[in-house]
Amino acid sequence: MQVEKNFEPTVVAFCCNWCSYAGADLSGNNRIQYPANVKIIRIPCSCRLNPMFILRAFQRGADGVILCGCHPGDCHYTSGNYFARRRMTLLFSMLSFLGIEKERCRVEWVSAAEGAKFAATMNDFVATITRLGENKKLEDLRCKK
Amino acid sequence: MEQNNFKETVLRISGVNPKKCMRCGKCSGACPNYDEMEFHPHQFVSMVENGEIEKLMTSPSVYKCLTCFACVERCPRQVEPAKLIEAVRLCVIRQAGQNHLKPDQIPEMLDEDLPQQAIVSAFRKFTK
Amino acid sequence: MQEVIKQKAIELLSSGKADRVLGWKEGEFFYDITPAVFTDVKEIEEKFVYNAFCGPNFSKYLVAESRKDGKIAVFLKPCDTYSFQQLLKEHRILRDKVYAVGIPCDGMVDIEKIRQKKIKGITGVTEAGEVLQIDTIYGKKEVAKKDVLAERCENCKSKKHVVYDELIGEEGDVLDSHRFDLVEKIEAMSEEERFAFWQNELSRCIRCNACRNVCPACTCEKCVFDNPASGIDQKAAADSFEEKMFHIIRAFHVAGRCTDCGECSRVCPQNIPLHLLNRKFIKDINEFYGEYQAGADMETRAPLTDYQTDDCEPSVILTKGDQ
């Protein structure tokens, strides 16, 4: 795919309040850089992420969506991320089945102590999305300005 | 068979994971033929883990094991030492002759009166 | 078989075991069978049918019917019993208001498949064992029934009735079907091919909502697509994305609850193979979390309301090759 030179992807990161949002804060505290393309939305738990939100993001022009939550077994609510894991696995599989680039969505477990991992994950994810280029398959054209 | 692959071979044949051993010695405690052995069941496990297979292969201990499976039965961590010993024995057999018998040697050994089944089982045994 | 079932319907009604009977009657055309609630014997004698076009799955009607006064008798084909039990499991049907009669089924016929055999002007179809005798305005024709079975019946998953009060005929078995073959074929395509395939299929969607309206898993009191507060309400598909979004969300909503009854594809006026989306979820669930058949029993937890601590990670999708 031809990558535009100055393509700046829009990446939405859903972070659970207890681990990953804190992990993102920690990467800030430690001044570890990651691209400004990433915009974080705080949710109480990874299990709060409705697949609808991911589709909505793509519809409105996001190029990549990533969900970060507590590591399996460490969920603040004991089992939320286990449910999220099943839901996301099935959703991603379906998107891939429909021919959507499967790298556009990702789930990563980031603990409150893993500031460096958060930044590394975001660097890698943004690089992947930049390589994939603009999300055309899932975009609602009406929303394009 | 390559020499340095002995450990891998033993692990593959036996399906045993010696890392599960917690060195409790219940296998050796349970072994009815302990006194006859140079290396005891628990040593088998640690020696396999340390890769000292050749030492085991040349030890008579391998043949002192009665294969009673008391150690397998009693092991609290399902390490199954007897299966390791059996695997070492197989290593010895395999190394000894690769194939004791080749198929083209069979016709000349045939005897009219020899039952078919005996030929087949002999072939199995000697090619092990 | 039609007579046996008809007599049973009459018996249930006249004995007072049921106040209403949910059965099939002819619609506009002989092959266009519609569900009907019968309340008197005469009506049953005149109109009740059971033939190779009785596709409609009654389970969904029972959500409303079981809440009315009196008891309703219903005839359920093996695959219908799965939907019925799934709805029981979700507390959508009041069990004690329903008298369920399991009836045998040896496959429903797809009229389109007969037409595809260049048989035109069809005026009637009669079953004669393995063969269908077709009356047309050009004379009589014959086709083998197995050649014109609906897709879901070709790949019938079960002849077993999982729940009933009474069974007509003998109990069948769960079958080994090849229902995932086409899903596997699509999985084996390249990403671009898959996209093109679905683009071609889904772009035909006219958002008539027939698939949703017929689906026995879609019994929501208010559907998210009709709810302005949901943020995804749509009355019509404005572009290609919305078709996808509609069908992805619909498939996701019924994931783990869809019994693979195939009604969605049966009613689609645009012949979109919608059941493939549901089957993809069923196949994934089976592969990732162990075999699960929605509606097969009342106890097993639905896969999306359950988990194992060692479930696979979503990244499993990435490593599945190009699917």
Add this chain to the structure above:
Amino acid sequence: MQRIGVFVCWCGSNIAATVDVKKVAETLGKEPCVVYYENYQYMCSEEGQNKIINAIHEHKLSGIVICSCSPRMHEATFRRTAQKAGLNPYMVEIANIREQCSWIHKDMATATEKAIILGRAAIAKVHLNTPLQAGESPVVKRALVIGGGIAGIQTALDIADAGFEVDIVEKKPTIGGKMSQIDKTFPTLDCSACILTPKMVDVAQNEKIHIYSYSEVAAVKGFVGNFDVTIKRKARYVKEELCTGCGACTEKCPQKKVPNDFNLGLDNKHAIYIPFAQAVPKVATIDPDYCMMLKTGKCGVCSKVCAAGAIDYKQQDELVQQQYGAIVVATGYNPIDLKNYDEFAYSQSPDVVTSLEFERLTNAAGPTGGVLLRPSDRQHPHTIVFVQCVGSRESGEGCGKTYCSKICCMYTAKHAMLTREKYPDTEVYVFYIDVRTPGKNFDEFYRRAVEEYGVHYIKGMVGKVSPENGKLMVQASDLLDNKQLKIEADLVVLAAAIEPDPSARPLATMLTTQMDTNDFFTEAHPKLRPVESATAGIFLSGCCQGPKDIPETVSQASACAAKVIGLLAKDKLLGNPCVAESNELMCNGCSSCEKVCPYGAISYVDKEFKMPNRTIAVRRVANVNPAVCQGCGACTVACPSGAMDLKGFSNSQIMAEVDAICK
């Protein structure tokens, strides 16, 4: 229509050095419904907070957005500020432009642009915010302790000491638990009864404590602060309030062949019994499986000899209903059943005993009067073999437990030491895999057993025990000397693994608390909340949470009491208002949400709905208990109709944020 105020903080230079705060404020000021904007050096300072308060008053703001540091830092601060100004605290949203913007970006243009987008998302969300009120629920000032062992006793005493009513439910006829069966305690070797029974008396005499002995919890409803518990008082056929515990009945009862469970079946008791002399309550109990009167209607001796007239053969099980603010689980442990360890001949020889049985054999109040005698022939044993780790630390594929039972190393050292002290002519062998002695004075204790008392510690597991000619042949390997030993022993003592009491599993279901695969209760956090369960208002004390020795159990019991007191001291509980809420009109009653709720906060009710044509339909709908819901949102996604939504993180709010970011 909202009237929104935007406040951009510089955080000194932390934000202002990389983000053009003025531009952010001005740009966001142009957003719809934003009627006021400002930027200031330190928004969280008193001066900054006053600016916010003034702006709320002056511009009649209905919602505010603060672009500042992480909400994990100052969300609570700014919510209080809003509240001071009379604005609902949940009308505040924070855009995190420090940790997630200025600190990670270097280019000012990029950072400013991102800060604006983050601000926009916060504004989009606050548009849809609604004032939330934290629900209040009253607290019943009474605690329930389930289990009357040392854990339950200590917790109850501490709670009662703080002035709250406590009920103990104990399934046995007396409280005391396992500790009452133990002879001496390590590492100080003080007599167990001497330290336990005074506590039991304290419990009995404490006006705040009520004991339901010979009782079980039958049902639990409700939630933190308001549990509704049904207690089943099993019929003991003796009127508790009349019985004086004189013991006349137990002496005269003709049925003497009842296995004495208090002595683990090592001797017999009567069909009417008091478990031991210091039992609390000291009340007789009839064993209905053995009492001739109850079985055949012929006897009645106890009734005749009872001067108090306390015997009541017609007594029935009784259900008691009681409200509690907090529930403490202290169900304790049991040694595992050794039926699968036939290599140790436990079922073949009475001289192979568990450690708990050994305790009874050495206890002055035990079946042998404290003289160590073999159960088989009542002879003094001269060689005793102790086997450690029986059923502990196994791979989990067999019948044993994967965990270390923790207490066995120490009590075995104690047994070995006491035996050598009392009977120096006895040879004592301890077969161990590892000796684990972390604890104050623990390793010293073990070393004393070896060095001063001459206990033979041998590394290696026993492989086989076989009874031969009245002796026990113990075959084991000595791993360090690399030889196999055959010891002719008189008595073999097995340190059986301990497991949670079987009553714990059904109790966990009733309490909607979580358990691990070994049936130990799971604590809310393994490090920081070790005595609370994940379910609010349910606390864990003692071995029900994991293997523990007495000192550890007592300290956990007191910690548990502190948590309970903290809860009961409140008159009202203020909930987290960001909880799930079900829209009854849309709910299908399908139970999907209930299945994913980790707290059991969702229940179902049949509700009447007015339908067209004046008809009424009854539908099953979900009901969220806001006091129990913790606001994770799992239910909102499980709900197919979208009836379930989460306050503070609603579907529309999150989608508004998505839209603002993706624009």
